[in-house]
Amino acid sequence: MRGISCTEARVLWHLADCHNPIFGCYPKQDYLANACEIDERSVRRSLSSLRDKGLVNWVEQREGKNRKANRYSLGFEAGFRRFETTDSPENEPDNLSASSEISTGQECALQPDSNGGLNRTPESSIEPVREPVIEPVRERGSAREVSEDDPKALRKRFQALIVGRHDNPWPDVLSSAPEWAFQQFVKLSPEERQRAEERRDAYLAACPKLASGEHKGKPKAAALGVYLRDRMFDLVDAIAPQVVRGQAEKRRQEEAIPVAPFGPIWAGKRALALLDGPVAIxxxxxxxxxxxxxxxxxxxxxxxxxxxxxxxxxxxxxxxxxxxxxxxxxxxxxxxQSDSGYPEAHALDKLAKDRGRGAADPRFAILADLCEAVPVGSETYERWRAYHQQMNWPFVPDPGGMRVVYFPKGGPEGLGEFEMAARAALGMERGDVDAI
Known part of the structure; x- marks a missing residue:
């Protein structure tokens, strides 16, 4: 429809879906917001614009001081009356169902249809009636074997896209806009429809999971229509591996162990970085x-x-x-080489100078058993200083008021045994700087 926005069109579509020619149209604003997937403020803004454009009108309904659902009248109804700025709420007719011949907001009374096909109950007129979900299409004898132009075949394939397999329906599909989603499915090319079906479950698996509420653990996916309209199924191959890596990284961060400056894990990681040798200068x-x-x-x-x-x-x-x-x-x-040739060791030294606190993969906890506390200024401490100078390694930063600094057990003489045990426990080879 020309002259209205996409949001207004969705609100108007759901108003029409709630319309009953006998009992009227009484959807609540929170229902419209949920159905249109927008907030209630946007619903009120769209309703006001639609009324100004002469497409809808409504009458407020109250019970004492309490407001009830508005009674909406739509532009296609016989005798529809446009809203005029001079209209006063006090002069609007009582809109209780069947209270008078103008209670529907029209100038003529409507009679029940003779076949009863349009006669919903007042309760069912508040929200649209949903069609029963069709069983998913099986691979054998599937709708793909039928012509792509067959509307019934497309409808079955779309229903299968909603239901999925293995108890995996599309989240919140009934509260979105299934008919609009179906139109997006029809607009796709045959190849795109096939990709949308084949990558459906992979897309849902890659979506983040809800952390709380009654739907905890369910995928926080886009609406089905958006998935089809924006061809999000074509992003699955690129996004899914990144999501897996991101989830693994998040788990590592949640399980990470602290790395205190001058402590045993700090000392073990620093020693391994120095033993890997300098980068090319x-x-x-x-x-x-x-x-x-x-x-x-x-x-x-x-x-x-x-x-x-x-x-x-x-x-x-x-x-x-x-x-x-x-x-x-x-x-x-x-x-x-000493000043800048050991980037991992220099990063740990900066952490110590800043008195910061780092984190490491839990597997590095084994280094705590392979390092020992050495009193600052002791004979062993000075032997470590001399060994660093001999190896052209940067020595540990000034520990300030700290009384001990950790080094590999056994002094410089035990460094070979430390390296062998540490690399065996961590599954590392020499040069695995990225693993540190």
């Missing part, structure tokens, strides 16, 4: 020229800062000239 060909440029830039700001920078890199300063050692490139490579 690339040095520029003009390394010396770049060092001279950096020194001169720092010198313009502070002579002290520039000399400290050079001394840290083993570069001597002779007047205004820099004197590089013969093995400067090798020393610079080792420095850069």
């Amino acid at each position: 690339e040095l520029p060909d003009n390394l010396l020229e770049l060092a001279v440029e950096t020194y001169n830039r720092l010198r313009r700001s502070s002579e002290t800062t520039a000399r400290s920078w050079a001394n840290h890199r083993g570069i001597a300063v002779d007047g205004n000239e820099l004197v590089f050692p013969d093995d400067y490139r090798m020393q610079e490579r080792r420095r850069r």
Whole structure:
């Protein structure tokens, strides 16, 4: 219908579905909102617009001070009277069923149909009568064997799409708009209909599940008509694996164990990251020229800062000239490896410097049994410092006021035994940095 929005058309469709020529039309706004899958404010806005456009009218109904369901009259009814801005609610007729010949909002009285086919009871006129669901179409002798243009075959296939198999009906299909959904099914090409049917259960399985209420555990799916109109069945192949991965990641996060800085799991993960070795470090060909440029830039700001920078890199300063050692490139490579060559260990060090708290997969809990507390400043602590320097590893950050820091059991001499036990328990090989 031209001149009205899609939302208004849905509201008008459901009003017409609730209409009874004998008893009238009395749907409640919450029913219309649920049927149209919109909120009640949108229902009221649509009703007001439809009334202004002369397509519907209604009379408020009260019982004492309590409001009851409005009696709606529709534009196709004989004697329909448009709403006028001069109309006053006090002058509108009493709309109790059969109270007078104008109680239906029309200027003529309607008589029951002779065949009784239109004579619903007052209760059934409040909400539309639903057709019984047809049994799902079986693969053998299915509707696909019939011509794609056969309306009866399409209707059976659509009903099978609603019912599904293995007690898996489409969620809330009766409270949505099944006839509109059927029209979307008809509009699809034969190939699209087949994909919609074949991927139906995969789509529902990929949808998130309701966490509470009477439908707890049921899929929170789009309306069937939307699934068909937006061809959401074509997204299943791409979305389903992501949903599975997302659910697995959520489970991992829910089951994750804490990683306290300087604690046993922190120490075990850090040791494994160092044992995996450094990442490749690339040095520029003009390394010396770049060092001279950096020194001169720092010198313009502070002579002290520039000399400290050079001394840290083993570069001597002779007047205004820099004197590089013969093995400067090798020393610079080792420095850069220690400073940035162990990204996983550096991330754990940053966590410790920030006094943060990390999380790890539950399987890393085994590392707590493979590490021990070492008092800060003790002989074992200093042996660990010397071993890190020997291996060109970054040492643990300043522990501040902490009295102990965890390291693998047995001191540096027991590191080989720690690595063997840890990798066997975790099912890891050397170089499995992503697994850490």
